[in-house]
Amino acid sequence: MRTYDLAGVGIGPMNLSLAALAAPLEDVTSVFLDQRDGFSWHPGMLVEGTTLQVPFLADLVTMADPTSPYSFLAWLKETGRLYPFYIRESFYPLRAEYDAYCRWAAARLAASAPGMLRWGRRVTAVEHDAASDLFVLTAQVSGPDGTREEKYCAKHVVLGTGTTPHVPAVLRDLSGAGPVVHTGSYLPGRQALIDSGAVTVVGSGQSAGEVYRDLLDAVGVHDPSAAGGAFRLDWVTRSSRFFPMEYTKLTLEMTSPEYTDHYVSLPQDLRDRLGREQRNLYKGMSGDLVDDIYDTLYRRSALGRPLPTTLLTDCEVTAARFDPHGAGGTGEYVLTLHHAQTGQDAEHRTRAVVAATGYRHTVPDLLAPVRDRIDLDDAGRLAVRRDYTVDTGRRLFVAGGEEHTHGVTAPDLGFAPWRASVILARVTGREPYPIERRTAFQTFGLPAHPAPADPPGGPATPGTPQPTTPAPAPQTAEVTP
CATH class of the missing domain: 3.50.50.60 (FAD/NAD(P)-binding domain)
Structure with a gap:
């Protein structure tokens, strides 16, 4: 062999x-x-x-x-x-x-x-x-x-x-007349979602925004085959806002060898907390998508076209069931929403669900x-x-x-x-491709000592990279204007 x-x-x-x-x-x-x-x-x-x-x-x-x-x-x-x-x-x-x-x-x-x-x-x-x-x-x-x-x-x-696609337990076993799909299977189920006449997107992030924007073109369009006539689209997220990814350049320096060295050296409980706090660095929507969604809603409202859509933030789906006797006799899903800021609960009815709930x-x-x-x-x-x-x-x-x-x-x-x-x-046992050790202008953590280091773009340190357990804190870089 x-x-x-x-x-x-x-x-x-x-x-x-x-x-x-x-x-x-x-x-x-x-x-x-x-x-x-x-x-x-x-x-x-x-x-x-x-x-x-x-x-x-x-x-x-x-x-x-x-x-x-x-x-x-x-x-x-x-x-x-x-x-x-x-x-x-x-x-x-x-x-x-x-x-x-x-x-x-x-x-x-x-x-x-x-x-x-x-x-x-x-x-x-x-x-x-x-x-x-x-x-x-x-x-x-x-x-x-x-x-x-x-x-x-x-x-x-x-x-x-x-x-693998992650679907929260509250939605995992939800079954009824209408489709319940994860965003990973969105395109194959797209027509069935539209045919249902009423879709609720649950979740946040780029995939949720792309699905909502794609389905937004169907909002208010009359479809005789859909119970209730016009297509309705709602968006529910437990995030406190529809947040964009952060693209500022000093923040983007966190995608660097130095920040990874720093992150790896931290205790696991601190890394877990930082991971939750840094969601907007890579799990948010692009700013262009956020603006496009708003501009589309604004354009539709300015033209007097119907806007049967609701966007709900800070709302978690805490329960879900299927009501076979819903509007039009076609059946509906009933989602129980809990609003974190007010502490209130409410029922939300829909005929299809898109779980934009990420991967694990x-x-x-x-x-x-x-x-x-x-x-x-x-x-x-x-x-x-x-x-x-x-x-x-x-x-x-x-x-x-x-x-x-x-x-x-x-x-x-x-x-x-x-x-x-x-x-x-x-x-x-060698370095087939040059491995950058420093790419950032900033320092993560405190410098080991005040001696200046080469600025980004300087010569790479020769030799095979060694594992850091943890890596020494990077030195402060002096940038000449």
Whole structure:
């Protein structure tokens, strides 16, 4: 059986980034396994016209290797879209463009490195063989003749299994005549939602805003097939406001190696509190979307068009049931809303629900055979070290899912190449891609001593990055005007 230097479980953007950066390295053999038939990035939310919340430079490779043939600009050039993108004068690609770009990169990897990406393989177990000191991955492959097993041996393993849609318990078992869908399945259920005649979006963030804006065009439009006539749309969130993501530049410096060093060094209870407080840094809506929603409502009201819509903040859904005898005899969902500021409760009726309630990371069952080698925190989550390892041997990595340990850089697409560079440095024992140690002008925490350090953009410290346990506080940078 062939032994790989690196095996990846899951082929989402994080592991696809790692694969694209590993492909040119002659001293790294790698294989990446995924249970799907091919690459697909949030297909249920590729709403027409929606954009990424990060610039095009946050592609799979550019922040590690701007010369890579797997860059977003290379895809634009190959598909004849480079000049139209240039003339568009926007840093933010369409979501559909990003998905198409990643599928192109996956296809290009398959052509240049045959066998590196292997689809249709569901990894069921990761084991450690003590005799060889290797990881052994078991994957199930379904075919016309049934299911067979494949085994893969690797010195290092990277988990890129992603997240699963989270639906709160109060909505989880809700069933009735109308659809109840998570935003991850929005597009396949979109027409059924509109046909219901009355939709309530529960949750906040970019996905909630995009769904609300997309359905807003149907508000007030008469549909004879819908009970009650005109389509109604409501939006309920337990957040105190419909908050935008913060894009100010000093705040964006928190997506930096220095802030990640600082965050990792903090106690876990403090990290958990900061994670809740920093939601608006990466879980809010884009300011443009917030403005577009308001401008659309304003435009409709100025024209005297009907606005059967309500936006409710600080309201938590505390109970939900189906009333088969609702308006028109079609049945309705009855949501009990609790307003946190007033302490009041009220019933809200609707015929369909969209749960914009986010995603969750879990410890995959496939790690059960090596659970004794893995560190967990008090909450049962993977205790991810600064170098992204979770096992005692420091050879089992996590690519994505480390928000509770690394903070805002964990879900950031633009930081994926930096993480991949760190992983590849540990795998190879060298630094195939320069790893920035300092990118921020500000200091997080107190400086160890007052001596000035190189400003951002200065020479990188040579050598393989070492894990921080914790990292020393960064020095104060002096910026010359």
